[in-house]
Amino acid sequence: MSPVSGLFPLLLGAIVSPFGCSAHSGRSHRLHYFFTGVSEPGGGLPHFSIVGYLDDEQFVRYDSETRRDLPRSSWIRKMEEHDAQYWDWQTQLSRSWELYFRVSLWTRFNHSRGHHTWQWMHGCEVSADGRKGGLSQFGYDGRDFLSLDKETLTWTASNPKAQVTKRKWEADRVWTQGRKTFLEEDCIDWLHKYLNYGKETLLRKESPVVKVTRKAGYGDLETLLCRAHGFYPKEIDITWRMEGNVMEQETRRGGIAPNADGTYHTWLSIEVDTKDRDLYRCHVEHDSLPEPLDAAWEEAGVLWPLVAGISGAVAVVILLGVILVLYLSK
Structure with missing residues (x-):
């Protein structure tokens, strides 16, 4: 109560x-x-x-x-x-x-x-x-x-x-x-x-969705932010690790908060040197996971090849349509 x-x-x-x-x-x-x-x-x-x-x-x-x-x-x-x-x-x-x-x-x-x-x-x-x-x-x-x-x-x-x-x-x-x-x-x-x-x-179990993002800071520093959401039960162990070592003192944490669907979300961040970015992992342990999950920041993939492929396919469809119209008009 x-x-x-x-x-x-x-x-x-x-x-x-x-x-x-x-x-x-x-x-x-x-x-x-x-x-x-x-x-x-x-x-x-x-x-x-x-x-x-x-x-x-x-x-x-x-x-x-x-x-x-x-x-x-x-x-x-x-x-x-x-x-x-x-x-x-x-x-x-x-x-x-x-x-x-x-x-x-x-x-x-x-x-x-x-x-x-x-x-x-x-x-x-x-x-x-x-x-x-x-x-x-x-x-x-x-x-x-x-x-x-x-x-x-x-x-x-x-x-x-x-x-x-x-x-x-x-x-x-x-x-x-x-x-x-x-x-x-x-x-x-x-x-x-x-x-x-x-x-x-x-007693249900729902796995967390984990994503790492970054934000530029001053000089050679930047902030890595790890978000975990959509998990149940509430208890979760999430830490920043550098080459396997837990970086607890350097970590800032958000609380574990409920979502509208009854699951939970949380976050933690850490300030790092830009050159060491790839050494950090967001380590997540949860009852729903068969083994711990390690997430790293990944640069978004370049979209131009995909866009070019889509554009080429559209052009082919349009060309075939024009040919079909000309054929039927004869």
Whole structure:
């Protein structure tokens, strides 16, 4: 579930797996929920909302205006085929969380007048080798507030205001143990179940299209730019290499961003000496590639032979047409 932009630093794109990749598909998979509650709704922002993400795809949303869990992806609708009551009991669960935010967070916490925001992110992930991880973190007014330490069943307070809530939650072992149980058991079970329903979309592989271009700089320097686009899954390892050596310190990188069709694109550049241009390779490793791909800058081929060939063919056609017209006119 997605936090409101600019209010809580735990954005979906900032979630970094501590593992390399799920045992389900040879890479990591994540199931995360984002809860957002505001004291003064307005400007299109509901009083309360929940959004669910499997990997980077939003699949469900609930808010205080619709008061229903609504599907946000095609594959999640398959749940109805196996459980006709799925959306009803999910909605009841979401309504319970909405009540919790209103009663336990808003009424029991001293707020100053004005606009305030509570946010909660919790979820789990599974690595390629089967290791499991999970987190539960709260934010208040755009700042970290409390985070769960599953091993010690304690809450880490990020600011003095959180100390009272920290002591209250640590005294409530049922509440804290419930968060741990969800992260380590229920969440993992749902992650695998959802992956089975969405495997055609979420477990697909699409290869990157890679192209290297150049831009003249000052003196003997120029910039090589490597673009990779149209790839899925999101994870990709792309580096500049010179004679096999990784040139990480000299590399500038763009983020990995989504395309409209659900694939991703990214870029990286490096400034080089013109005379060394041919020594550089853009090295790409991705799950869709049977082996790493090395791309170099290539000068565009000369088009004149092709143009001349086309022109010659057109001339022949025209000549044959003239001969045919003259023959028929006789």
